[in-house]
Amino acid sequence: MKRLLTTTVIGALIAGFAWAAGPAKDAQAAEVKWYGQAAFRIKTPGGKVIVIDPFITKNPKTPADDKDLSKIGNVDLILVTHGHGDHLGDTAELAKMTGAKVGVNADMGHTLRILGMVDGKQLVRFNKSGPINPIGPDITVTMTHAEHSSEIVSKDAAGKEGIYPGGEPAGYVIKLEDGYTIYHTGDSGVFKDMELIQDLYKPDLVLICIGGWFTMDPRHAAYALSKFLKPATAMPMHYGTFPPLKGTPDELKKQLADMGAKTEVVVMQPGDEKTFGK
Secondary structure, eight states: OHHHHHHHHHHHHHHHHHHHHHHHHHHTSEEEEEEETTEEEEEOTTSOEEEESOOOTTOTTSOGGGGOGGGGOOOSEEEOOOSSHHHHTTHHHHHHHHOOEEEEEHHHHHHHHHTTSSOGGGEEEEOSSSOBOTTOTTOEEEEEEOSSOOEEEEEOTTSOEEEEEOOOOEEEEEEOTTSOEEEEOOSOOOOTTHHHHHHHHOOSEEEEEOOOSSSOOHHHHHHIIIIIIOOSEEEEESOSSSTTOOOOHHHHHHHHHHTTOOOEEOOOOTTOEEEEOO
């Protein structure tokens, strides 16, 4: 009888722990919010907040309620892929509001500091080399190649436009605390070293541009996903914001199916937020 009671108690404790662990696993997954174009907010399992390419207040696809930057809340790190206005976007204001670190290629960092857009103490200037840990040892950020261009257009006090160095365009691989890995391609065409990105970092989720004209279109994106990156999940971005960006998620799905790819395509609308994890 005593043995039966002990077994029952242990079973109840295990069941209790299992019940408690269920909700915790969901709560610790990464939360990804898309604002349209290439702008994302990632809430990591450990509670850190990373914003990528914050083109928000002037983004025609961002819902009105999300254009209030204060609603983003705390931000630990802003990553900017290149200097074009639809990617640099609200970086200066968001950095000033939140005190977040701003990760950019080293050359663009000088430009942002000299133009007075970002306080030099907040800048994390790095390049396409070794991974870094700018917001703690458990989150790793690696800058990658991107096939694109980069420059910063800014007006002086008299309203005259000037063009300033934006350094090289980039993408980012972000490995979160639980090992889940997100690759933001930045604005890019296909390049064969995406195969190297897969081999080194094995991204679980790829945020990939499909609009065409300035970046990959659906066919090129599907080729990159099926031949080189091979992630479990991909989310299309950088489409439909402006007239030339004509690629669609349906076209991407068709191209992937034609290529026999197994990648799941997750389609979100600007303003949507979704949980991702292993």
